[in-house]
Amino acid sequence: MAGFSVVTLQRLIEQFERLPGIGHKSAQRLAFHVLNMKKEDAEAFSKIILEAHEKIKKCSCCCNLAEEELCPICKSSKRDSSVVCVVEDPRDVMAFERTHEFEGTYHVLHGVISPMNGIGPEDITIKELLARMGDGKIQEVIMATNPTVEGEATAMYISRLLKPMGVSVSRLAYGVPVGADLEYADEVTLTRALEGRRMI
């Protein structure tokens, strides 16, 4: 930028621009906000970025994020370890936990099979899931990958591997989301909702 070259500021702006969903204007706003922070706050922000990187690893059982060998869910004696809910992402675990309804455990794939993006079965944590099946304690696996083409294909792929092991495999129900307006529901969702109708 001609005449106005505070290099450090430009570099700070660039760092924010690299974040997903942050354009140049937002990056500028964020950078100026950081500049105007109190020194302690900037230090805390800077530190937590490094700390998160150093401390957070994958749970050795479910591959969810964890600060110890096992994540709090796998470690808990209150969770039913015979039921495993397979999700794509740690954020999906958070979403299920917010329902306070699921008492089983999880398995985080960290992605979906996506030949278009060069992601094969060996690139996500399917191997680790199969290893968990070893001791025969797991009785039900709920495939909770996203309702997208890739999520669907990944669910199918995994279920074909699991079924011969004598474990029951289920898939999340499709249907109209609660609170939504039917008028705006897409055809595929409506068709699935019809197919999946239940007696009342």
Added chain:
Amino acid sequence: MAGFSVVTLQRLIEQFERLPGIGHKSAQRLAFHVLNMKKEDAEAFSKIILEAHEKIKKCSCCCNLAEEELCPICKSSKRDSSVVCVVEDPRDVMAFERTHEFEGTYHVLHGVISPMNGIGPEDITIKELLARMGDGKIQEVIMATNPTVEGEATAMYISRLLKPMGVSVSRLAYGVPVGADLEYADEVTLTRALEGRRMI
């Protein structure tokens, strides 16, 4: 969050949530992005936040951001130091610099007078501006505060202080923005555009 308490992750999310315009969902997305960064990138990000805080100060002349005693604009011999454009914010300097049309210098107020928010004339850099008038070299001051009630009031306040010093004080032109659709222009802007009409 019940059952899912990776404390470091929560703290990282909270740090992002404090940034302006970042809600909980975005903060989550950004935190996960940072977690998935390469270690070097996370280190660079963490470092630049601290560095920006340490290195960037105010230019001792115009109060714009600077890494040295004087900002590049005040230091440059190519800029006309007899003309000073008074702006609210360092971002406004960036905006003017992008036009490549202004060859004078700036003065950054770092805010506007805003009694509602408890910001008085002594809280912005008016004192520093008056100090610059001391040697009589400044001949024109362009008030380029934002076209808002507070920006306007601040421009008026400062111009009343400057005029007795024999300096000519001007204000940015009001009018319809170039490329805009008149249909959507507000009444005040249209009125100002009419008032400020020029012969062609």
